Amino acid sequence: MSAPRRSVLALAVLSMLTEEPMHAYRMQQLIKERRKDDVVNVSQRNSVYQTIQRLVRDGLVAVASTERAERRPERTTYRITDAGRVTLADWLRAMLSTPAAEYPELPAALSFLPNLSPADAVEALTLRMTRQAERLAALDREIAEVARFLPRLFVIEAEYQRQVVDAELRYVRGLVDDLRAERISWPFRDGVPGGFEPAD
Known part of the structure; x- marks a missing residue:
């Protein structure tokens, strides 16, 4: 069995x-x-x-x-x-x-980012920043609320999530700054940003 x-x-x-x-x-x-x-x-x-x-x-x-x-x-x-x-x-x-092989959506989307224009990428990532900032605030409220009547043991998964969301938010902010400042080069296809040029 x-x-x-x-x-x-x-x-x-x-x-x-x-x-x-x-x-x-x-x-x-x-x-x-x-x-x-x-x-x-x-x-x-x-x-x-x-x-x-x-x-x-x-x-x-x-x-x-x-x-x-x-x-x-x-x-x-x-x-x-x-x-x-x-x-x-x-x-x-x-x-x-033991860390598991997990496949979250954000790294997958980042790996195919050149299929959007830089402007589209910045717009989508900026919206994500807003939503993650809201999520961070919600987690802070949850942690504070639970801490009023339960031991910390019962909120450690929220603490972990908060750290993950905070780290992602800081990374995405930096990425958006780099995209806006054109510190990241963008491949072009047919003269339009948004795709890889075919290899010679």
Whole structure:
């Protein structure tokens, strides 16, 4: 039997179930209430159900109970198994210790930047700066709010996100400055900025 497939959503489901048995909708709501949806994508409830079913097949989660209220669909409550607890700890150690190959959109877009004109690139990156500045302010508010009633341990992912957003914002500001000052040369195609010239 192959090893269970690790994912951020599967990690979140196992973590939720260490607290108590619960049904899929409750897990999704808790992740949102605790603002973990910044790091765990639970926008599609179906993906939560699919992840749970996969964890059940892998023996990491089991059905705790099934009940059907009048005029309501059947609701299944799940619990974590002993194997699930071991796997959760293994996944956490691996995710903390070993950088993963991730493919965020910004580096990909930067690698193909010459397909825009310099003016278009500056406009798009300036808009990104505005949005990231707003995100930074929101994270500052969240960190300050949580710090009023919970230990720092429960906000460290927001601290990390803040550092990442701040670093990106500083980089993009510098990049925009360089583009505006024409310190970055731009390839031309047919006399128009926005594409590489074919090699000879």
